[in-house]
Amino acid sequence: MQELFTVNNLWMMMATILVFIMHLGFASLEAGLTRAKNTVNILFKNTIIPAIGLLTYALVGFNLMYPGAGFEGAVFGFAGFGLDLPEGWDTSNYNEGYTFFTDFIFQAMFAATAATIVSGAVAERIKLGPFIFFSILYVAICYPIVGMWKWGGGFLNTLDTPFYDFAGSTIVHSVGGWGALIGAFLLGPRIGKYTERGMSAIPGHNLPLATFGVFLLWFGWFGFNGGSVLSADPGAVSKVFVTTSMAAAAGAFGALLVSYIKFKSYDITMVLNGILAGLVGITAGADQMSLNESVIIGFIGGGLVVFGVVLFDKIKVDDPVGAISVHLVGGIWGTLAVGIFGDLAGWNQFVSQLIGVGAVGFFCVLFAGIIFYSMKKTIGIRVDEKEEVEGLDINEHGMRAYPDFASKD
Numbered sequence: 001m002q003e004l005f006t007v008n009n010l011w012m013m014m015a016t017i018l019v020f021i022m023h024l025g026f027a028s029l030e031a032g033l034t035r036a037k038n039t040v041n042i043l044f045k046n047t048i049i050p051a052i053g054l055l056t057y058a059l060v061g062f063n064l065m066y067p068g069a070g071f072e073g074a075v076f077g078f079a080g081f082g083l084d085l086p087e088g089w090d091t092s093n094y095n096e097g098y099t100f101f102t103d104f105i106f107q108a109m110f111a112a113t114a115a116t117i118v119s120g121a122v123a124e125r126i127k128l129g130p131f132i133f134f135s136i137l138y139v140a141i142c143y144p145i146v147g148m149w150k151w152g153g154g155f156l157n158t159l160d161t162p163f164y165d166f167a168g169s170t171i172v173h174s175v176g177g178w179g180a181l182i183g184a185f186l187l188g189p190r191i192g193k194y195t196e197r198g199m200s201a202i203p204g205h206n207l208p209l210a211t212f213g214v215f216l217l218w219f220g221w222f223g224f225n226g227g228s229v230l231s232a233d234p235g236a237v238s239k240v241f242v243t244t245s246m247a248a249a250a251g252a253f254g255a256l257l258v259s260y261i262k263f264k265s266y267d268i269t270m271v272l273n274g275i276l277a278g279l280v281g282i283t284a285g286a287d288q289m290s291l292n293e294s295v296i297i298g299f300i301g302g303g304l305v306v307f308g309v310v311l312f313d314k315i316k317v318d319d320p321v322g323a324i325s326v327h328l329v330g331g332i333w334g335t336l337a338v339g340i341f342g343d344l345a346g347w348n349q350f351v352s353q354l355i356g357v358g359a360v361g362f363f364c365v366l367f368a369g370i371i372f373y374s375m376k377k378t379i380g381i382r383v384d385e386k387e388e389v390e391g392l393d394i395n396e397h398g399m400r401a402y403p404d405f406a407s408k409d
Contacts, residue, residue, distance in 0.1 A: 001092065013105075020050070023112065026113075029209075031046075038123065044128070048132060057144070059081060061140055062104055063079035072154075097230050115179075118183050124190050126382060128392075137367075138368065161349050170357060177329070181324050182369050185317055190202060194313075222244065240287055254301065258303040273325065274305050281337065282297055293342055
């Protein structure tokens with residue numbers, strides 16, 4: 001029994017390390033898909049966000065997300081500030097799979113992801129101070145409350161047919177996606193993105209770095225989904241590894257096919273985001289799907305990313321890295337797919353998935369909207385035109401990522 005507890009706990013800690021590495025993946029992807037003059041700003045945000053996530057999750061987030069059995073079926077609960085070690089925190093009396101500290105650190109690594117998603121969508125024109133303030137509130141309050149609705153035993157978990165989200169297509173990814181959508185909308189597009197002649201592409205400065213970022217994210221997703229089994233059960237973990245990988249691979253081909261049909265080109269950025277959309281899409285039901293079903297979910301997710309990018313450009317919501325299409329569109333699709341495919345498929349489950357998507361969307365739009373709009377009307381959230389043209393690196397940070405190279409950007 002002690003040996004099993006040790007093995008389970010060790011796997012959970014290894015999964016935590018993999019999820020932590022995903023932050024480097026996000027930083028690389030976002031930096032690569034944006035312009036050289038904003039690289040330091042991107043790296044700064046993606047460095048400070050994990051720090052925000054860890055500190056706020058320890059202070060309030062963990063106890064908002066897991067307030068205790070007394071709040072079963074509730075919309076809100078809070079067990080108090082800080083972390084109090086429960087009796088038997090380091091034995092199977094706490095949990096048969098892991099210790100209290102392993103539980104906390106694994107969940108904490110998820111917390112900052114929501115703000116990281118927002119970072120990509122608002123890149124190249126948001127003021128750093130307001131972004132950090134938004135991230136603190138979004139990670140400390142919004143994400144844990146939504147997480148509590150399912151993973152903490154809240155009302156979505158007590159529906160007649162409980163809402164299902166294995167590792168967070170909605171609870172993690174669409175939470176970030178909704179915040180990204182509101183932020184990008186209220187900020188407005190980058191200078192030169194949409195003109196009288198139509199949409200003008202603003203290419204990223206380092207596609208090798210972006211590709212490296214996507215492979216790091218794919219690598220980390222084995223911990224993101226595999227760790228969500230919450231034990232080292234060989235059958236369950238190996239199945240999740242396979243469904244996760246198959247969805248990612250199919251997402252690449254879904255994006256490749258749709259983007260080639262629409263644009264008659266082999267667009268690496270679409271394929272990269274197709275991989276991520278496949279990963280986001282399978283995350284809600286990675287433990288429920290067959291190999292074939294995971295391929296279908298990933299393929300559709302990859303195709304939806306292309307349509308999403310086109311749609312948001314049509315309505316002039318400027319998303320430099322495609323974060324909204326990947327995490328919001330992909331997250332919604334993956335959540336609804338649980339009611340269509342896999343072991344839980346059925347009309348009642350589909351309705352519960354719709355309820356979850358709607359409830360989370362309403363709360364996140366309201367929460368993000370209030371924060372961003374209040375700051376926009378008071379301190380302002382967008383840098384001025386001169387700063388945007390010159391780049392955020394030199395104006396916000398007083399340095400450049402590539403000081404030895406001249407750049408038109």
